Amino acid sequence: MSEKTPLSVVKAEDLCLTFNTNDGPVHALKDVDLDVKKGDFVSFIGPSGCGKTTFLRVIADLEQKTSGKITVNNTTPENARLDRAYGYVFQSAALYPWRTIEKNIALPLEIMGYTKADQARRISHVLALVDLAGFGKKFPWQLSGGMQQRASIARALAFDADLLLMDEPFGALDEIVRDHLNEQLLKLWAATNKTICFVTHSIPEAVYLSTKIVVMSPRPGRVTDVIESPLPKERPLDIRETPEFLEIAHRVREGLRAGHSYE
Numbered sequence: 001m002s003e004k005t006p007l008s009v010v011k012a013e014d015l016c017l018t019f020n021t022n023d024g025p026v027h028a029l030k031d032v033d034l035d036v037k038k039g040d041f042v043s044f045i046g047p048s049g050c051g052k053t054t055f056l057r058v059i060a061d062l063e064q065k066t067s068g069k070i071t072v073n074n075t076t077p078e079n080a081r082l083d084r085a086y087g088y089v090f091q092s093a094a095l096y097p098w099r100t101i102e103k104n105i106a107l108p109l110e111i112m113g114y115t116k117a118d119q120a121r122r123i124s125h126v127l128a129l130v131d132l133a134g135f136g137k138k139f140p141w142q143l144s145g146g147m148q149q150r151a152s153i154a155r156a157l158a159f160d161a162d163l164l165l166m167d168e169p170f171g172a173l174d175e176i177v178r179d180h181l182n183e184q185l186l187k188l189w190a191a192t193n194k195t196i197c198f199v200t201h202s203i204p205e206a207v208y209l210s211t212k213i214v215v216m217s218p219r220p221g222r223v224t225d226v227i228e229s230p231l232p233k234e235r236p237l238d239i240r241e242t243p244e245f246l247e248i249a250h251r252v253r254e255g256l257r258a259g260h261s262y263e
């Protein structure tokens with residue numbers, strides 16, 4: 001492999017996952033082919049039930065494929081999970097209300113056996129990365145929704161996983177807060193060179209954040225388009241008004257429309 005070819009972080013080939021339910025089989029993922037390279041910011045967009053969360057859960061070894069291939073960091077999802085290859089951020093911040101922000105961030109580090117000194121160093125580093133320096137001693141309920149979500153991102157970053165799996169992390173926030181967090185996330189991504197897989201229902205969010213947009217469609221859950229973004233890495237919010245941005249957004253919208261059943 002040439003030095004310039006980035007490594008594959010997630011590689012899926014003919015990946016299928018069928019849930020057997022009392023109402024018959026549900027084809028959550030069908031023949032998914034995807035190559036996520038190191039440093040990519042990949043968004044998954046598509047209507048409810050198209051398999052976005054299921055795909056993230058397969059990467060995280062929380063669901064098992066039915067057939068096909070999937071590797072994470074060139075190994076099985078199970079090995080990658082055991083190597084702590086990823087941090088996972090959910091739609092709700094899922095912070096323990098009885099623990100302070102720093103104690104929430106410390107939890108996975110405690111479980112992994114980091115020393116107290118290493119925990120403290122990592123906590124202050126990730127709090128600074130998400131712009132929450134000085135808030136470590138607060139409890140989750142003392143923070144706004146956007147700050148809580150940043151704290152949950154800090155928790156996912158604390159053990160230095162190169163891959164971040166984010167399942168609609170900003171879906172429950174209002175638009176202004178979401179804009180702000182989108183900007184911050186891009187800065188964080190540029191500063192840390194992480195690979196990010198990000199689920200969203202929002203076309204502007206997907207186009208603004210991503211180097212690659214994966215458009216999905218349900219019944220069966222499949223990938224209908226993969227768009228490589230030509231936008232520069234440096235993206236002020238007003239890039240959303242440029243013709244290049246609107247053109248990609250248009251292609252995503254067309255892809256979503258084509259795969260939508262309007263039932």
Ligand SMILES: Nc1ncnc2c1ncn2[C@@H]1O[C@H](COP(=O)(O)OP(=O)(O)OP(=O)(O)O)[C@@H](O)[C@H]1O
Pocket residue numbers: 019020021026027028046047048049050051052053054055221
């Ligand atoms: N554990 C499960 N058992 C049975 N069916 C499931 C299970 N998990 C997901 N499904 C089904 O698989 C399909 C894909 O679900 P998934 O949650 O991945 O979709 P999604 O695109 O993330 O949807 P949303 O945008 O609503 O979160 C859906 O039809 C869902 O009902």
